[in-house]
Amino acid sequence: MTDVLRRGRASLAFSFFTQGATFALLVTRIPAIQDRYGVSDALLPVFLAAVPILAGVGSVTTEQLVKRIRPSRLLRWSQPVVMLALLGVGSGGVMAELAVALAAFGLAVGALDASMNMLGVSLQRTYGRSIMLSFHAAYSLGGILGASLAWVGAHWHLALWVSYLPVVAVLLPAALVGSRWYVDGDPAPVEEEAAGGGAGGVVFKVLLPLCLVMTFAYIGDSTVSNWSAKYLKDVLGSSEQLATVPYNVYMVTTLVGRGIGDFGVRRFGAVPVVRLGAVVAAAGFAVVAGAPGAWVGMVGFTLLGLGLCVLVPQTFAAAGRLFPGASDAAIARLNIFNYVGFLIGSPLVGALGDAWSYRGAMLVPMVLVLVTLVYARSFAAGSDRYGGGHERPRTADVGRGSNGL
Secondary structure, rough: OHHHHHHHHHHHHHHHHHHHHHHHHHHHHHHHHHHHOOOOOHHHHHHHHHHHHHHHHHHHHHHOOOOOOOHHHHHHHHHHHHHHHHHHHHHHHHHHHHHHHHHHHHHHHHHHHHHHHHHHHHHHHHHHHOOOHHHHHHHHHHHHHHHHHHHHHOOOOOOHHHEEEEEHHHHHHHHHHHHHHHHOOOOOOOHHHHOOOOOOOHHHHHHHHHHHHHHHHHHHHHHHHHHHHHHHHHHHHOOOHHHHHHHHHHHHHHHHHHHHHHHHHHHHHHHHHHHHEEEEEEHHHHHHOOOOOHHHHHHHHHHHHHHHOOHHHHHHHHHHHHHHHHHHHHHHHHHHHHHHHHHHHHHHHHEEEEEEEHHHHHHHHHHHHHHHHHHHHHHHHOOOOOOOOOOOOOOOOOOOOOOOO
């Protein structure tokens, strides 16, 4: 591998890391944001729903923009907007300013998520082996850092802008410098387009199974992020302090699973890894639903992190293999279902918990995750070139750097 590719991989991993930290700083301080702006409990869901909706709009817009602008440029300028919007959330004083900052955050994060994964998929194609999980591992690491810094801010009762400013001041210029080495992959050769069925552009009917898997994965993820603390405290009778642990455990096991996941894909192929991830995640939900106490529940959330962590990165990678000649468009459309799952997951579990029981509600994402097994063959599009010992490295295709390399 050339130095261009190594720098491109490292700079993109740092972008994923930065976004993980930024997003965690926002979502883990929602109660403080609510208090700062005086947002009522009735109005808060509107603000929270607006972010993923606008992110979906940003992702759709990105599909059109990449026809004229390289994904590396979109990522280079959308990431600073996301971080500045976070700072705006922390420094505003009236509700209108919060609305503007969250709107900018949502639109920019849609473009950022789409362009990051576009670059990840094209770089994986150039490498000729699975590396996609390593990028999402960097995101998980950033999320752990962001959540830890948010805990420090809450513990010391720091103003939001005081918590956010040092992070933005460090990560924003570092991300801009790193963006000089982003690598835009070259288009797939004609024979790959024919193998993947992508020569005529994205066929949504073909992409649909991956869209469903993405939705189900994020329903599971949002269930953990939004309901794990409440479930442990109210259902399993833990202390308030212990109730904060499951999400951290989930993030750590997500990092571990993604850190080693690429090796599993290279050794056994994407299909077995996805199937195993779905089964482990379903087992995690089953353990959580049937847990007699908090510590058993913690085991369930640990399994969830190990299982769910492989699904999203491999879904993006599979879209790139399905449509090698139109991977940017496929990823932009697929990315929308990230936000669909996020929008559905939390209200679904909450409604079922109130109408039925929270234990029963945990069985619904369990079943949805198991549906992934039905669509697992979609992850073997082409010849499963990036896993299972069937890699065909493209050493001649080294990509082109976003700074002209």
